[in-house]
Every structure is written in structure tokens, then in C-alpha cells.
Amino acid sequence: MSFSVSLRGVTLKYRATEALSDIDLDLEAGKIYGLLGRNGAGKTTLLSLLAAFRRPTAGEVRVDGRPVWENAEVVSRVALVREGGDFDDSENVRSALETGELRPSFDLDYALRLADEFELPLKTKVRELSRGKRSVLAAVSGLAARAELTMFDEVHLGMDAPTRDRFYSELLADYMERPRTVILSTHLIDEVANYLEEVVIVDRGRLLRHDPLEALQGMGAALTGPAEAVDDAVAGLETLAEQRLGGTKSVTVAGALDAGRRERAAAAGVEIGPVGLQDLFIHLTDPERTGA
Amino acid sequence: MPDRNVTLGNRRYGFGVSLFTEGMRYFAFWIVAAIVLAALAPIVVAQFRSIEISAWYFPAHAGKFFTAVIAGVFLFPMLPVCIAAGLTRRELATAMKVLGLLWSGALGALAVALFLAEHAMYRAFGWTHAIEQGPVDRPFESFGAVLEHSAWLPLTYLLYFVGGALIGVASYRWDLGWLIIVPVVPTVLFLQSAIDRTEVWGPDWFKRATEPAYEWGVAPALIATVAAIVVGAWAARRILLDTPIRAKQA
Numbered sequence: 001m002s003f004s005v006s007l008r009g010v011t012l013k014y015r016a017t018e019a020l021s022d023i024d025l026d027l028e029a030g031k032i033y034g035l036l037g038r039n040g041a042g043k044t045t046l047l048s049l050l051a052a053f054r055r056p057t058a059g060e061v062r063v064d065g066r067p068v069w070e071n072a073e074v075v076s077r078v079a080l081v082r083e084g085g086d087f088d089d090s091e092n093v094r095s096a097l098e099t100g101e102l103r104p105s106f107d108l109d110y111a112l113r114l115a116d117e118f119e120l121p122l123k124t125k126v127r128e129l130s131r132g133k134r135s136v137l138a139a140v141s142g143l144a145a146r147a148e149l150t151m152f153d154e155v156h157l158g159m160d161a162p163t164r165d166r167f168y169s170e171l172l173a174d175y176m177e178r179p180r181t182v183i184l185s186t187h188l189i190d191e192v193a194n195y196l197e198e199v200v201i202v203d204r205g206r207l208l209r210h211d212p213l214e215a216l217q218g219m220g221a222a223l224t225g226p227a228e229a230v231d232d233a234v235a236g237l238e239t240l241a242e243q244r245l246g247g248t249k250s251v252t253v254a255g256a257l258d259a260g261r262r263e264r265a266a267a268a269g270v271e272i273g274p275v276g277l278q279d280l281f282i283h284l285t286d287p288e289r290t291g292a
Numbered sequence: 293m294p295d296r297n298v299t300l301g302n303r304r305y306g307f308g309v310s311l312f313t314e315g316m317r318y319f320a321f322w323i324v325a326a327i328v329l330a331a332l333a334p335i336v337v338a339q340f341r342s343i344e345i346s347a348w349y350f351p352a353h354a355g356k357f358f359t360a361v362i363a364g365v366f367l368f369p370m371l372p373v374c375i376a377a378g379l380t381r382r383e384l385a386t387a388m389k390v391l392g393l394l395w396s397g398a399l400g401a402l403a404v405a406l407f408l409a410e411h412a413m414y415r416a417f418g419w420t421h422a423i424e425q426g427p428v429d430r431p432f433e434s435f436g437a438v439l440e441h442s443a444w445l446p447l448t449y450l451l452y453f454v455g456g457a458l459i460g461v462a463s464y465r466w467d468l469g470w471l472i473i474v475p476v477v478p479t480v481l482f483l484q485s486a487i488d489r490t491e492v493w494g495p496d497w498f499k500r501a502t503e504p505a506y507e508w509g510v511a512p513a514l515i516a517t518v519a520a521i522v523v524g525a526w527a528a529r530r531i532l533l534d535t536p537i538r539a540k541q542a
Contacts, residue, residue: 044539048536048537048539051375051376052375052380053372053375053376053536053537054536054537055534055536070380070381070382070533071380072300072379072380072382072383073300075375075378075379075380076300076378076379077378078378079376079378080376081376082376082540083540084540085376086372086373086375086376086377087373088369088370088373089369099373099377100377102303102307102374102377102378102379103377103378104299104300104303145378147378
């Protein structure tokens with residue numbers, strides 16, 4: 001079973017500052033979502049509302065169609081894993097994992113198996129863990145929560161690349177076995193792009209986009225080939241990113257390519273692929289473009 | 293820490309019991325050390341001078357502050373941990389009530405039992421069993437007198453627990469929440485003076501502020517203390533229910 005998410009007119013203020021402004025958002029159950037946004041855009045605040053860490057100043061937050069605030073039936077099945085996790089630092093790793101058993105759905109055996117696979121030292125105190133190992137502990141507790149709505153907020157920070165890769169693989173494997181709603185908030189956009197089904201972009205407290213990944217990727221194109229042919233193919237289009245290696249050039253452009261341009265580019269030996277999510281994100285949240 | 297067979301319906305109680313058992317286990321060494329020290333100290337001191345005062349009196353009364361610290365220090369860091377683990381604030385408030393009752397009851401019962409055991413030891417050695425009460429010590433002439441003094445301890449511990457919890461949750465809720473000590477600490481000290489009529493430790497103004505409490509009778513002291521516990525617990529719960537979890541520091 002998975003949880004859907006619904007926000008209606010949600011605003012959250014920190015004193016005079018509006019961290020989120022009038023957000024309307026619906027997330028279907030059983031998908032993996034990417035939550036993207038620049039620093040301070042409101043990603044963590046949004047997740048905090050879904051996990052009842054905070055109450056909105058205005059509006060309504062519903063998970064599985066039910067209000068989330070102080071709702072034990074719901075929050076016991078919602079997991080928000082923040083950067084570094086939330087643990088009693090004086091406890092050892094095993095005790096920290098056992099605290100997860102406050103959730104009826106928590107799978108301690110799975111948590112201990114993951115701890116072994118990720119080489120977490122069970123007897124070490126949480127405060128003595130390196131940043132990377134602490135992140136692993138947080139990720140393990142989030143996976144083992146087996147929560148119908150599981151959210152990871154920059155949980156990868158401090159993990160090295162192989163560990164991140166294993167985490168994503170484990171997340172995907174467990175998701176396939178036990179489908180649930182997953183939200184990944186991250187700045188490592190291209191790293192997680194392959195796992196995402198839909199993408200939510202927040203910018204300065206407002207919802208900027210919520211689209212399937214394919215729809216976003218169709219908002220532009222990446223053209224790679226001989227430099228001159230690529231330049232001809234993208235002439236007149238808005239360039240998002242550009243790379244050159246010797247005589248080969250790769251250009252990411254905004255906007256869909258018409259059939260004629262595609263045919264001419266292909267005939268000139270230019271390969272056309274979907275736009276990189278990160279390039280598109282940079283473009284969409286560009287302050288000059290959004291009028292900041 | 294929690295029971296592996298936890299269900300949603302009982303977890304708030306089970307969690308409260310777990311907090312108590314884990315807390316007792318965590319501090320077992322220090323509790324045993326205090327007991328052993330209080331038992332050995334008069335035996336050692338008796339080699340050099342006469343024994344005129346209870347040794348157990350000091351750890352038993354220090355236990356009040358220990359209990360307040362347990363409540364406050366637990367709540368402050370554990371609030372985000374508990375919410376992140378899928379607990380509601382209401383459930384945490386209930387778990388804290390269970391912890392407070394069990395902790396105060398168990399520690400209080402232990403304190404009473406050890407006062408009585410100490411009295412038996414002092415009688416066996418022919419020492420004077422007394423406690424400090426203002427300028428003149430108050431001797432215990434019988435087990436009944438010991439019980440009359442020490443039976444208040446579980447209630448006193450609970451009063452301190454509620455005070456500590458109130459300070460802990462207010463400190464988490466607001467940046468200047470710790471200022472709640474301004475009404476809480478004098479109230480707790482005043483009521484403590486009213487119920488056990490021993491001299492309050494601390495600066496002179498503490499003593500002056502709490503002196504009127506010595507005049508209270510048993511019933512008013514009991515009623516006022518129970519009322520303070522109920523009101524304090526209600527206030528702590530109210531603050532807790534509205535408390536947002538703080539953003540993590542970068």
C-alpha cells in the first residue's frame with residue numbers, strides 16, 4: 001500500500017518570511033518523485049509539512065486523504081529522513097536502529113542486514129560516526145521504516161559515490177518488492193534522474209513545475225556531433241548548456257525540435273537525446289528567466 | 293528501545309515503560325554508587341567523629357534535581373527523534389507521563405526504603421539519625437518519623453519531573469523558552485519547602501522566598517503540590533502539541 005499526497009493552498013511562514021506560498025500539489029500513490037529546488041527554495045519545508053514536523057500557517061496537508069497533523073495512523077507510516085538522520089547521538093548504532101521500531105511496520109531484521117551490507121559498526125555511538133556513515137545510518141533507518149510515504153531529504157550527503165549507488169539500487173529493489181510513495185530531495189539531479197517517475201520543482205517557495213520525467217525531458221534536447229553540424233542544428237534555439245571536446249560538441253537546448261530540424265541534424269551526423277534534467281532545472285530556475 | 297511487538301494502540305504506553313527501563317538501566321551504576329557511598333560514608337566518618345546526620349538525605353534530595361534533569365534533558369534532544377520515528381506529540385506526551393510516574397514512583401520508593409534501612413543501621417550503631425532543617429537539625433526518633441519525612445519523596449520527585457519537562461519543552465519550543473524557569477523554579481522550591489519543610493539548597497533569596505511555606509499544613513501542601521503537578525503537566529503537554537521540529541543545523 002502507498003500513500004497519496006495532497007496540498008491545498010499551503011503557506012508556511014517563519015515569522016515574516018514566507019517559506020512556502022499557496023502551494024497546491026497532488027502526488028499519486030506508488031511513484032518515485034524527485035523534489036528539486038535551489039537552496040532555500042522550500043524543499044525541506046515542504047517535506048516537513050508532509051511528515052507533520054511542522055504545521056502550515058494556512059492551507060491543508062493531507063496524506064492518504066487524511067489530515068497528517070497529529071494523526072498517529074498516518075504519521076506512523078510516513079518517514080522523513082533528514083540529512084544525517086534524527087538520532088539520539090549518545091546511543092549506539094544498533095539502539096538507534098531499534099528506535100525505528102516505534103513504527104509497527106519497521107523491519108529490524110532488514111535494517112540489521114542493510115547495516116551489515118553497508119558496514120555500519122553497530123556498537124559505535126552515533127556521535128562517533130563519520131558524516132558518511134551517519135548518512136548511511138539515516139538511509140538504512142529510512143529504508144527499513146517500510147513507510148507508505150518515504151522521503152529522503154539530501155540523505156546522500158557525505159556518502160561516497162559507490163555507497164550512493166548502492167543506496168539507490170537498494171531503494172529501487174525494495175521499492176519494486178514493496179511499492180510505496182518515495183520522494184527524493186536532492187541536488188545531485190542527474191544522479192537520481194534515472195530513478196524518478198515524476199519531478200516536482202519548487203522555486204522561492206512556489207511550485208514551479210510538476211511533470212512526468214519524460215515530459216520535462218521533452219522540453220528540450222541534447223545534440224551531440226561534429227561541432228559545425230551541431231551549431232547549424234541549434235541555430236536560433238535557446239542554449240542551456242554547451243560542451244566541446246576536440247571536434248565534437250554537445251549542446252543542450254530548450255524547446256522541442258521540429259521534425260525538419262531533427263531530420264537535418266540526423267542527416268548531418270548529429271545525435272539527438274533528451275535534455276539533461278539538471279540542465280533543464282538550471283534553466284527553469286534561472287533568476288533572470290523567472291524574473292527574480 | 294521500543295518493544296518489537298509494538299502496535300499503534302499501545303505504543304505510547306509501551307514507549308513510556310521502555311523509557312523508564314532504559315533510563316534505569318542507563319543510570320543503574322550511578323544509583324548504586326550513590327547508595328553504596330551513602331552506606332559507607334557514616335561508617336568511615338564514625339572512625340573520626342560522632343554521626344549526627346543522615347548520609348542518605350543528600351543523595352535522596354539530590355535525586356529531585358536528577359529527576360528534573362532527566363525530564364528536561366530527555367525531551368529537548370528526543371523530541372525530533374520521536375517525531376521522526378513516526379510518533380505524534382500526543383503519544384510522546386503520554387509516554388512522558390508514564391515515564392514520570394514510573395520514575396518518580398520507583399526512585400521515590402527506593403529513597404523511602406533506604407531512609408528506613410539507614411534508620412535501622414543508625415539505631416544499631418547508636419548514631420543520631422537526623423536531617424538538616426534550618427539552623428536546627430531534625431532528628432528521627434522512630435521509623436514512623438522517618439516515614440513521615442520520606443513518604444513525600446515520590447511526590448516531590450514527580451513535582452521536579454514536571455518542572456524539568458516544562459523547562460525542557462519550552463526551551464525547545466522557543467529560543468527564549470528557558471525563561472520559563474522564572475515561574476517554575478521558585479514555584480517548585482516553594483512547594484518543596486511546604487511538603488518536606490527542609491531547608492532549600494541555594495542562595496539566600498531561595499531560603500527567604502520559601503520560608504512562608506514552612507507554615508503550611510499537610511493538607512494545603514499536598515493539595516497545592518498535586519495542583520501544581522497537574523497544571524504543570526497540562527502546560528507542558530499544551531506546549532508540546534504545538535511545537536514544530538526545528539530545522540537541522542548545517
